[in-house]
Every structure is written in C-alpha cells, then in structure tokens.
Amino acid sequence: MSFLRYKTHIEEGELVIAYLMPSHNGRGFMYLLHPTPELWTHVVPHRTQILYAADISYITTYLDLKPGSVVLESGTGSGSFSHSLARTIAPNGHLYTFEFHEERAKAVKQDFEEHGLSDLITIECRDVCKNGFGVTDLVHAVFLDLPAPWEAIPAAKEAFKQKRIGKISCFSPCIEQVQRTCASLNENGFVEIKMYECLMREHEIKTIPIYTVTDAVNKIKLQQDKKRKRKEDRDEQDNANADSQVSKSKQDPPNLYVSKTPNEVKGHTSYLTFATFLPVLEEQFLTK
Ligand SMILES: C[S@@+](CC[C@H](N)C(=O)[O-])C[C@H]1O[C@@H](n2cnc3c(N)ncnc32)[C@H](O)[C@@H]1O
Structure with a gap:
C-alpha cells in the first residue's frame, strides 16, 4: 500500500496500522488505518532516535518545503522524517538522503520500496562528513540530523542551487553543537542564522x-x-x-x-538551527 495514494479497500498482504480502542463492554475495537507519515512515526522500528511531529512540522515550514522541492537529508536514521519529506515534496520533488550505517541504510531503503516512495527518494550509504554529498547546484533545502553537522556544512553549501535562495536546518540535542554549527554556517556565508526549540505541551x-x-x-x-x-x-x-x-x-x-497544563515543560528533543543560503552572484558563478 502506498503512503501517497489512498484506496477504499485493503488487500491481503498490505501494510495497515492497527489502532486498538477499549470499549465499555470490555471487548474493544480495532481500527485498520491507512499508513501515513504521522502514523509511521509512531510505529517505525526505532533503529535510531527519530524526529516527531512537532519538529517535523516546524522544519518543513521553515525550510519552505512544498511539492516539487528538491531536498538533501543526512542521516536518514530510521526514516521517520524522510517519510514526511516525501509526502510534502510529492509528486515531482526529490529527496536525496544519506546514511553511513550500512545495515540502517539497507533497512530504510526496503521501507521506502515497500511504502511506494522509491521514485521520490534516493538513498545512498555514505559518510557525508568525510566524503561530502557528491551533489552540486541541485537542491532547494538541506536538513542535517548528524552528531557533527558543522563538518558537512561546506559540502551542503555546494549542493544548493547556486542561483537561488536556499534553506538549511540542523537538528542538535546539545547547545555546544548549536554553537559550532552557527560558527560554521557563518564562516560559510549563510545568513539569517536562528535557533529555535520546539516543545510539546500536553493538556x-x-x-x-x-x-x-x-x-x-x-x-x-x-x-x-x-x-x-x-x-x-x-x-x-x-x-x-x-x-x-x-x-x-x-x-x-x-x-x-x-x-x-504542566508548570514545567519537559521533553526537549533538540535545538533547531536554521539559516539561509544566498544566491551566488553572476560574476562569482562565472569565475568558479
Ligand atoms: C538521529 S539519526 C537520524 C534520525 C532521522 N532524522 C529520523 O527521523 O529517523 C542520525 C543518523 O545519522 C547517521 N550518521 C551519523 N554520522 C553520519 C555521517 N557522517 N554520514 C552519514 N550518516 C551519518 C547515523 O548513523 C544515524 O543513523
């Protein structure tokens, strides 16, 4: 069953998300739901830490993602964010995602295939900090969920479409990582560098x-x-x-x-650092 197209009937062997509900008589109900990126985030096998809805929606908005966007992501991890990205950029966008852990890359590639997302996502097993992305002048947006995003920022800069504005976001749990990321973004000519923390507050x-x-x-x-x-x-x-x-x-x-609401909001996931890539001027482009 594709995550992108709805069907009226479930066929044998297709993926559904089972949702259990208690009832007054104690017998309960089970709903078989069409898989969506939100639901997948709840049930995805956690091969790594993953992104959840609050951060996903914030990043998607601030990276200005829409149908047709071309996006670069690393690391792929468990593919939680990749599923949402794919839905946002469909039908004619593309996601290039990079994961250096071989087993993880294989497992998530299989998920993309089984979920009907292979045409939208290219996954490559690659250490982006050591070897870059192998992509130039191609993408509108970059998302880095890596332990050392600052090491991949120079390569990310090359990956942006050089003649238009682009957006980058880095997801880091520690403030020291944010500091190094900001320094690298600044050194590499990115502007409008901002950091946010997205917290969920339960009622x-x-x-x-x-x-x-x-x-x-x-x-x-x-x-x-x-x-x-x-x-x-x-x-x-x-x-x-x-x-x-x-x-x-x-x-x-x-x-x-x-x-x-709780007086103190717990549940810090990560800090979100955003920045803007400015288009390279015509004369800079020609002298390159
Ligand atoms: C926290 S996980 C990403 C989770 C993902 N955002 C999700 O929502 O499922 C970080 C991933 O980055 C990968 N990684 C770390 N350093 C890397 C590097 N230099 N190149 C490529 N992948 C890397 C790790 O193997 C790990 O799977």
Whole structure:
C-alpha cells in the first residue's frame, strides 16, 4: 500500500496500522488505518532516535518545503522524517538522503520500496562528513540530523542551487553543537542564522466542581470552624460530629471540564538551527 495514494479497500498482504480502542463492554475495537507519515512515526522500528511531529512540522515550514522541492537529508536514521519529506515534496520533488550505517541504510531503503516512495527518494550509504554529498547546484533545502553537522556544512553549501535562495536546518540535542554549527554556517556565508526549540505541551483534561458563591462562602466558613476547633483542642468526638454536620449540609455541585497544563515543560528533543543560503552572484558563478 502506498503512503501517497489512498484506496477504499485493503488487500491481503498490505501494510495497515492497527489502532486498538477499549470499549465499555470490555471487548474493544480495532481500527485498520491507512499508513501515513504521522502514523509511521509512531510505529517505525526505532533503529535510531527519530524526529516527531512537532519538529517535523516546524522544519518543513521553515525550510519552505512544498511539492516539487528538491531536498538533501543526512542521516536518514530510521526514516521517520524522510517519510514526511516525501509526502510534502510529492509528486515531482526529490529527496536525496544519506546514511553511513550500512545495515540502517539497507533497512530504510526496503521501507521506502515497500511504502511506494522509491521514485521520490534516493538513498545512498555514505559518510557525508568525510566524503561530502557528491551533489552540486541541485537542491532547494538541506536538513542535517548528524552528531557533527558543522563538518558537512561546506559540502551542503555546494549542493544548493547556486542561483537561488536556499534553506538549511540542523537538528542538535546539545547547545555546544548549536554553537559550532552557527560558527560554521557563518564562516560559510549563510545568513539569517536562528535557533529555535520546539516543545510539546500536553493538556490534561480534569473535572472540577462548580460552587455557587453561597456554597463557596459556606465551605470557607466550615474550614475556618474546623481550624478553630483544632486550635481549641476539642476532643475527637466533637470533630467527628462537626464533620457529619458538614456532610449533611453538603450537596454535590455540578462538574466543569477544565484543561490543566504542566508548570514545567519537559521533553526537549533538540535545538533547531536554521539559516539561509544566498544566491551566488553572476560574476562569482562565472569565475568558479
Ligand atoms: C538521529 S539519526 C537520524 C534520525 C532521522 N532524522 C529520523 O527521523 O529517523 C542520525 C543518523 O545519522 C547517521 N550518521 C551519523 N554520522 C553520519 C555521517 N557522517 N554520514 C552519514 N550518516 C551519518 C547515523 O548513523 C544515524 O543513523
């Protein structure tokens, strides 16, 4: 089954994503879903760390990717981002992706073939830091998810279409990597160098009781009473009596749904460094 074309019926042997849902009677449901890049990101065998939806969407937007874009990526890793890239640049764009780990390159190549993406993606097993990309004057955008992206930046510069503006993004978990990347981008003439961090914030849905003003005032009064009583060191029996009075006078208030967000946002994946490649001027181009 192709990730790019929908079908009305599933045929035997085709890839589907099984989604399980509990039901009230305890028997549950299973939905068989058409594979999409978002779903693949959830189920892809993790041969490496992978990119997730928040970073993927941010990078796709800032690299200005669209149908017809020609893109260079390294490392391919588990191919999570490559699947999204392929869908964005289809039907007439192309992705050149490079992975130096042989087994990983083979496995992800097989995924691309089985998912109907081979016409859009060329994968090569190559150490891009040592040997460059072997590509010149070809691509609109470059994405580097490598431990040392700065080593590949001079070669990435050569890969851009030399007469038009291009965009580069580097994905690095540590700030020291960002510093070295920025220095290299600057040395190689890239401009508009910016760094972002993309964090997901979950909203937890809770129910809270709605009190009328009278209810709230009574509640406060009761709490104050209890406090005073504790201070006066009344015996346990007195307290129990007071509590039973409280529960008798209390009516269950209606509930309100609210969403709660964590005070501290965890889940740092990586820093995203973006920069712009400026077109080479005509006279520079001729003297090359
Ligand atoms: C974190 S993974 C990339 C994950 C990928 N973005 C995804 O979403 O699935 C980084 C990959 O870069 C590869 N790599 C590291 N250095 C490389 C180099 N010099 N040339 C090519 N690939 C390299 C590693 O083998 C690894 O598979």
